[in-house]
Amino acid sequence: MALVKSNQGHSPAANLMFNEKIRQMIQEGHTIYHFGFGQAPFPVIETALDSLKENAGQNAYLPVQGLPELRQGICNFHARYDSLENLDPNNVIAGPGSKELIYLLLNIFNGTVLLLAPSWPTYQPQAALAGKKPVIIPTSFDNNWQLTPELLEQALESNHVTGNKILILNNPDNPTGTSYGDAQLVALSKAFRKNNVIVLSDEIYARLHYTQSHVTLAKHYPEGTIISSGLSKWASAGGWRIGYHIYPPELSSLLAAVKGEASHTYSCAPAPMQFAVAKMFSDLVSCDEYIRHTTRIMEAVSSFCCRELRSVGVKMVTPKAGYYVFPDFEVIRPALTLRGLTTCQEMCDTLLKEASVALMASGPAYLRPLKELTTRLCYVNFEGKGALANSRELGLDEPLPETFVQEFCTPVYDGIMALKNWVLQLKDEQKS
């Protein structure tokens, strides 16, 4: 008898495995343009770093739900940035990364999990680990890879979903970079309310909205929204493992159960980090400054990538936030077919071999069809320290110069040029 239970969720995370493979190749001396992993390129926000040094000696276990000052700081942060004025620290739980908190929630939830396709390749394996088979709602390029009330209702009807349901909505989204505006969220909220759908609103990229105009779902659907966020993205502190969830009072039974699971699994998030982040939240002016610089850099890199790839016929929705774009290489399908390549994975393997560009194929990991030629391109493989310092030197009144990406985000610049040339080469093969 097999020692390991059969469960789809056990296979390792596709994005982490891909990153390890590429890192290994780089260590072996290969030059690779790595667009396969979404890690913050910037140094961790300075205010948190100083406080971490002061708090390195904090060695006691903290409350399971998180340090009260940290939970209060989280409420203040969301009051300032999301205009959520009445949050109660008792409804916040801080844990070792939002990923863990999402899993714990899926694990105790008694009902159906709804996921969009494409979506972050962790949700589906987590649902499987929690013993659930999610209902998948496919989205498309034509509707910006976004959910609409019609898509939701169709999915509920055709899958005969009744009883409790929880949808994970990633806004802004990994892998597509799209974000929902006010009117869209109002329409969706009506459908959520009507169909009794609880939403885990994964807003971890909210502060990386390029025009700082993120709208939280909790503004329109407070009673049914659990906000998921953390420090990993905007504060560049992924390795610190601090994330949190904010529950509405109406869903306190879910929070209590997650807290119970937390007490039996990880006890508390790391103490020095909790103190450091609590201190960081007490200085929101510094957060503001950091956010404004980092988002304008990311926007410059994003628009460079989109402009260059579009110039050779690659299709994509323009990202509004975050680190990712979801380009579709349908334009070279005839050349790939001539070479006998049919799947997105085969295309990405060939791209890596011939142009040293590492892109992650969408396919089943992103809940997309095997033969769709969409990929996830993370435009963060540059040294953010220098880029940030230069942006600060210029000041926020001065726009970033045209040459900024080439000068300060050089691996992205070179990699996009290599990718573009490879596409051109394949288009030539199609012609001849």
Ligand SMILES: Cc1ncc(COP(=O)(O)O)c(C=O)c1O
């Ligand atoms: C969409 C999304 N949600 C959640 C996370 C997890 O973040 P954390 O570091 O808080 O666990 C990530 C990280 O890649 C992500 O892309």
